[in-house]
Amino acid sequence: MKMTLRWYGTGHDTVTLKQIRQIPGVTGVITTLYDTEPGEVWSRERIKALKDEVEAAGLKIEGIESVNIHEDIKLGKPSRDKLIDNYIETLENLGKEDIHLVCYNFMPVFDWTRTELARVRDDGSTVLAYTKRAVDELVPEEMFNSISGDMNGTVMPGWEPERMARVKELFEEYKGVTEEDLFDNLKYFLERIMPVCNEYDINMAIHPDDPAWSVFGLPRIIINEENIHRMMDMVDDKHNGVTFCAGSYGTNPNNDLPKMIRGLKGRIHFAHVRNLKFNEFDESGMPTDFEEAAHLSSDGSFDLYEIVKALYDIGFDGPIRPDHGRMIWGEKAMPGYGLYDRALGAYYIEGLWEAIEKSG
Numbered sequence: 001m002k003m004t005l006r007w008y009g010t011g012h013d014t015v016t017l018k019q020i021r022q023i024p025g026v027t028g029v030i031t032t033l034y035d036t037e038p039g040e041v042w043s044r045e046r047i048k049a050l051k052d053e054v055e056a057a058g059l060k061i062e063g064i065e066s067v068n069i070h071e072d073i074k075l076g077k078p079s080r081d082k083l084i085d086n087y088i089e090t091l092e093n094l095g096k097e098d099i100h101l102v103c104y105n106f107m108p109v110f111d112w113t114r115t116e117l118a119r120v121r122d123d124g125s126t127v128l129a130y131t132k133r134a135v136d137e138l139v140p141e142e143m144f145n146s147i148s149g150d151m152n153g154t155v156m157p158g159w160e161p162e163r164m165a166r167v168k169e170l171f172e173e174y175k176g177v178t179e180e181d182l183f184d185n186l187k188y189f190l191e192r193i194m195p196v197c198n199e200y201d202i203n204m205a206i207h208p209d210d211p212a213w214s215v216f217g218l219p220r221i222i223i224n225e226e227n228i229h230r231m232m233d234m235v236d237d238k239h240n241g242v243t244f245c246a247g248s249y250g251t252n253p254n255n256d257l258p259k260m261i262r263g264l265k266g267r268i269h270f271a272h273v274r275n276l277k278f279n280e281f282d283e284s285g286m287p288t289d290f291e292e293a294a295h296l297s298s299d300g301s302f303d304l305y306e307i308v309k310a311l312y313d314i315g316f317d318g319p320i321r322p323d324h325g326r327m328i329w330g331e332k333a334m335p336g337y338g339l340y341d342r343a344l345g346a347y348y349i350e351g352l353w354e355a356i357e358k359s360g
């Protein structure tokens, strides 16, 4: 594995490349052109400038998270062909700059969903949290308003104000769009981009829906083992793979994370490793309240040793990153993406990896 940290770019991130370079074992970043809109072509010049900046700091771009997919592609509208042409051009430009991993998601309207960005835990740290009650009571347009005050002046991925301004309209467009439609539209997109991925050896790593169930009645498909395999089988190409995000799949306790990892050998192109803490469940055993914990197994509900061991056992050699961290030590940063707790997370995962390697 290659240990990395997500970095949003100068001017968008409170964390600097210089700081990232000082976390032991971190050799690369996962980054993006944060100010581009879905559907826009990323120019080779801008990609090169970003790459030069990262390399000057002694790091490497190990992948892009995300090149976002325009809603018209997810909706299967006629305008999708031109938008997919643009996506292909972006992939070509990334390939020419020797970047071979792209993380993306196929979630309608919202990226990840949380109801709080700064829930205070017993130790005084703050974390992102989700309560079903709040989702049931809120109308989607209000969700952004109710949490935006806690963003610490940053713009969170998937919650850009432009996108939020269109939420109502987007909900109208998704009326009647089923999970089957979404699978069809994803297949169409993947079939069109696979030739360029093969030409430039670009691994596409779909990010799961977070949380791994439908929110606000919108269809969500990348939520469990069965659906991931369906997604890979419908366009069977090794470049059509996944981002294994423990925190997203793990929201559903029926997803056996180590087992899922073992079944995805060769197709996990990128790993997000983090922990969650479940606080309440409904009668069917589904969580109705969870919060993000420290990476350490004993702080949350997941066994991080088993997750890292499964990745080790399948010979995972791609980029891995700690995922959302708690906000600690007075840091003011994008919720989930401060420096301190993610650095602790990286160090912990590296420790687990070293111990597994040496005892194996």
Ligand code: DNO
Pocket (backbone or CB within 6 Å): 065, 066, 103, 104, 105, 111, 112, 157, 158, 207, 336
């Ligand atoms: C949130 C992230 C997501 C993820 C995208 C990938 O913190 O896990 O925003 O980057 O869904 O496209």
